[in-house]
Structure formats: C-alpha cells, structure tokens
Amino acid sequence: MYDVADRAGVSIATVSRVYRSPGSVRSETRDRVLKAARALGYVPSGSARGLASRSTGVLGLCFPDYADPDAEDSPANGDEEMLYSDEIIRGMERAARRRGYALLIAASLAGGPENLVAEVAGRVDGFAVLARTVPTESLEVISRRLPVVMLAGPREIDHLDHIEVANHDGQRELTRHLIGDHGYRRLAFVGGEAVSPDAEARFRGFRQACEEAGVEVPGQPDVRAEMTQAEGRRAAHALLDRPGEPPRAILFANDQMAVGALHALEERGTRVPDDIAVTGFDGIPLGRLVRPALTTVRQPMRRLGEEAVELLVQRLAAPKREPVSLVLPVTVMRRASCGCPDPQL
C-alpha cells in the first residue's frame, strides 16, 4: 500500500479510501491510484484490514467430519456420502456471497475440536455450528465475543440463535399419510438412540398422528438403533422375527436405517411396499436411487444454510436483539416404498 501511494503520489490514507469509499476520492486521483495498484500487483491484506477495521468480512461454518479423512476415493462411495453438510455449505456460501461475506468452512477433526472452533472463531465475524460439533463450553465462551447460530439439533445454549427443522410435524404428516391415504394401521417405529433429540421429536410426531387417528400408540419406539444402514437392517430383521403379526408399515427415524431395512426385507423375500411399507426421514439422495424409491421427509438443508447467514447478519447489525429460534418446514416425499406410485424420472 505504501508503494502504491508512492507511485501514485498520494498518501496511504488516500489509497485506503480508494478501496473503502471510492466516492470520497476525486475520480482523477482514484484512477491514478488504481493504475499504480495494478502496475505493482497490489493485493490488499485481509489481515491488516481485519485488524484495523475490527471485522473480517467472513462468516464461518463448523460441521462434524462427514467421513474418515483417510477413506479411499473409491468411485462407489460418491453420492452416498453427499450428506447434509454439502447442502448447508452451498446454502451458506450463496447467502453469504449475496451479503458480501466469504465463507470459511472447517470440519471438526476427531483430534481437537476445541482448537478447531477457536481457529475459526478468531477469523470470522460470526459463524454457524452444526449440532454437537463443538463442546458446549467452548461455544459458551466464544458466543460471548461473536454471533453464533446453532444448526439442527437441540438448542443447547439458550441465548444463541438457533435453527431446526420441523421433525415433529414432518413425521406426523408422513404418519397421517400412511394411515389416512394407505389405510395402514399396524405401524412400527424404529427410533434412534434416546439421546438424539431429532429422533425423539420425530417419534413424538409419529405418536401424535397415531393418537389422532385412533391407532394404538406405543410409549416407546418398537426398536432403538444407531441410525446407520447396518443397524436399520438389524432392526428390520428383529421386528419381523418377533412373534405375532408383523407390522404393515415400518417408519424409520432416518433414511440410512430405512435403506438398510430395504436390504433386509429383500433378503427375506418380503415385498416392499406390498407386504410391508417402509419410510425414512431426511431426504438423502440415496433414497431416490434405491428400489423401491424411499418415501421420506425431506429436510431443507440448503435453506438451513441460507437462514443461518441471515440470522448472523441480523445479529451483527443488532447484537442485543432477542435470540431467535427458527423452525423450518419440511416436505413429505411420497415415493414407491410406502405404496405410492413411483414418479418416473
């Protein structure tokens, strides 16, 4: 900057103004500065600017690592892994750009999440955290210095902004569809581990729909599992091995389990949806690939990212506004696995 100022015959203050508030510099002077900058290959230092202006122009996103960082880049595991983070990243990037911010992303490494978040926090004006990525205490401390918004999952710290999706309502609507439109009444629900607030909310939605329809309501999920494909498969077998009449439909707390169950049912020669209907929750791309295509509840992850940016921007503008908690609507995707006609591609 000093060199540019020299070459243009102005002071560094003027060079700064050319970039910060072009309008306040005479156009002739401005052109001279710009020309000098180009000639010298001047690239303004973000660090210096950040230090002097006390703001970085960057928003951040911390998310759990979606996969083993040392995993092979095998052709096979391409889309399956396209999990939420990618969509959230996309949504945030887009919204951030619209707002004039860049986006800094960092997955939490198994090694030291504490460091991770400190690294990010020091470089951004505010950031979003996917649930359970960062220890609550770290967040507690950091959120005293800059805006943080929690994404999905429970609102661990109540003075933070928070966005979640309509787990309860989505599962209720899906259940209503199974009962009301398909006439299924022997329903089984496969939940997640009891500590997962999302899975619990979904179960409550399921219960409510059952109650409303006068269908027998279980106090607990029929099975609890770890929300992976393998566990879903196991859960399906367990459910069908139980004595008595098998369920007419199995609702899984997420898509991964439902896909596993599809495999299990195929192994047993049980037809889906003719013998048993299967549904999931999330709307992962894999759900469209499997046959029958998986009926599920789609979470608007991209929008989640966009709303996160909006919340951050708003809080930056009004730091002591009341904390906000948004609930984003979800969409029931009726596909073949519940008995609906498969919409051909």
Added chain:
Amino acid sequence: MYDVADRAGVSIATVSRVYRSPGSVRSETRDRVLKAARALGYVPSGSARGLASRSTGVLGLCFPDYADPDAEDSPANGDEEMLYSDEIIRGMERAARRRGYALLIAASLAGGPENLVAEVAGRVDGFAVLARTVPTESLEVISRRLPVVMLAGPREIDHLDHIEVANHDGQRELTRHLIGDHGYRRLAFVGGEAVSPDAEARFRGFRQACEEAGVEVPGQPDVRAEMTQAEGRRAAHALLDRPGEPPRAILFANDQMAVGALHALEERGTRVPDDIAVTGFDGIPLGRLVRPALTTVRQPMRRLGEEAVELLVQRLAAPKREPVSLVLPVTVMRRASCGCPDPQL
C-alpha cells in the same frame, strides 16, 4: 491478550508463546496463562496473528457459481445440481484440515469476479481456481504474490501449478471398450464447442482409439453442441435424422448431453442400448439415476481438491520450485447404456 497477560501476571509475549510454541514456556506458567484465558473468554484474533506472522493459515477456493443464487430451493433440483464444486470443496477441506489449514470458499458472482478474487487472495496463503472462474489477467497479477493452482481446464498461465484429469486417455479407454468389448464400429461423437479444451481432448482420445482399432476416423466431431441436456437432446435427433445408417453408438463429450440424448431416444422409441448405445463423460450422480444407467468416465473430483491442497502446501514450502502439471487418472464406469449388465444397487 493484554488482559490475559495481566491476569496471569506475565507479558503478552508469554501469552503469545503459550499458543505458538507451548514447549518454550514453563508448564506452570503455561497453565496460569491458559486459566486466565479461559476465565476471560479470550479468543485470539486471526487478523492480528495473520498480520504479525505474515501468513493466515487459510487456503482458498474460487469456483464458478453452480446455480442461479436466486433459484428456488425446490425439492426436485436437489441432486442434479450436485456438481463438481461440492466434491472439490470436500476434497480440499479434508486435505487442508489434515495440513492444518482452514478453507475459504467463494463462488464467483456474475457481478464482479475481479473483486472476488482480490477479496479471497488477501485473506489466504494460497488458493485454487477452477478453470475460467477468474479473468486471466487478475490471476496473472495475484499469482505473483501468492501460490495459485489452476484446476481442470487448460493451463492458462504457464508458471502456475495446474491439475487436470485424463480427458484424452479416459475417452480413449471408453471408446476401446465400445469397439473391443461390444463390437460397435459405427460410432458418432458429439463434441462441445471448439473452445472447450476438455471436450477437444476427449475427442482426440476418441480418435486415437478409433485409429488403433481400424475404425473410420472422423476429422471433426459429428456434431458440436453446448454441453447442456437440451443441446444433447437436439444433437441426438440431428444425428438420427441424418440420411443413411444411424450410428450404433453415440459418445457424448459430457454426461449432461448424454442424458438429454437418452430422453430424445426415448421420444423416438429407439431402444438404448439395444438399438443405439450411449455414453457420457464426467460421472455426475444423475448418470446413475437415469434408465438405462449411463456409462461414462468418472472424474476424481475429490482427489482434484486434495491434490490442489498438496500442491499449494508444497509451493508454500518451496516457492521457486518448478511449476507442476498433474494429470489425474479417470475411471470408466460401465453401466447399462453401453450394453453392459446393469449392476443392481
């Protein structure tokens, strides 16, 4: 930091050392500092650190915007848009984290790409650029101050590190498969616009395979099109409306066109692969969703991102090493559209 130093009864230099080189501080002192930091909710400033240390610990990625930022978040257009950028981002993030860097991403806005790259450049230690995202002249200037690696596409500036995929070899191998394994000899190639170096390289690979097999070699692609679905569909119709015997197989320079062609052929009642085989290039997820599933050449986009980070890290370590140009291997994905048995999910 001053407050932390005060509270711990040390100088700010010692506080700094606690974070930069913990080993050089007596452990008792270190604990005192850490305790004070925690009590005060100290979050080190990335800007200040960056300014003082002349390095940011951040790598960047500039890519073209994959979609209209104002597009609806409709459930339908979910996976189709899962383009390269997401996979590259994923690869870079993972590799960067392994190397101790964070990742800053920014899509080029139609508005001002020039600004964009300057914004990014000032905040990072080095960055990767997807081909044709940034005007060459801007890159020229910026690459004088910090490492830049060009991703995919031609090597526009020859003193930059550069990574591309094996367009030529991949298309050659795919063509050999069609000729050698399936016995097709009437082949048509639908290329991109002449300015696309990727598409041209693919065409050359096609030609070479034809020559080697003694199959008639066209000097130019049978059709040139814009590499979109709509154009692919148009191209397929055009090809089949030509007088004379229709081709036994059509090779498209990318998946998008091939998918469009699949629709066109369905419209005409032409069976794929029985009447005509179809192939693409890229390995987009949509290619697995369509029926018949699209035989194609898969680009290792995630690895592209990882290699980009490695190159940046290496150049940071050895700024005046010779520029490197990597060619990543691709994988032929044999699916149903060429006549191979469809691997069931």
Added chain:
DNA sequence: ACCTACCATGAATGCGCTTACAGCGCCTGG
C-alpha cells in the same frame, strides 16, 4: 473583499499479535 462551509487530502495513531533481542538466574566445565 471577507467569512463560512465544504471537499479532497495528508499526518498520525493504533488495531492485537509475533518475534528478534536482551536480560536474568542458574548450571556447567575449566
């Protein structure tokens, strides 16, 4: 012709940190 208001610019300060460099106390070998 003089004062005020305003515009364009320069001088100077400090943002929060890293990093020589220097200093202090202590230990070692000669």
Added chain:
DNA sequence: CCAGGCGCTGTAAGCGCATTCATGGTAGGT
C-alpha cells in the same frame, strides 16, 4: 572462582491497514 551456556521471560518494534483530526484549497454567501 569465573566464563560461557542454557532456559525462561520481558521489551520493543513493527506487520498493513482504517480512521480521526488537521490542513489547504475552493466555492458560496453577504
């Protein structure tokens, strides 16, 4: 017993920029 070395810490000088305040010049008002 002293020179030299080592381990730990403090001092101080910036890093490259934004920004406040002061300054000179110019136009408008009276």
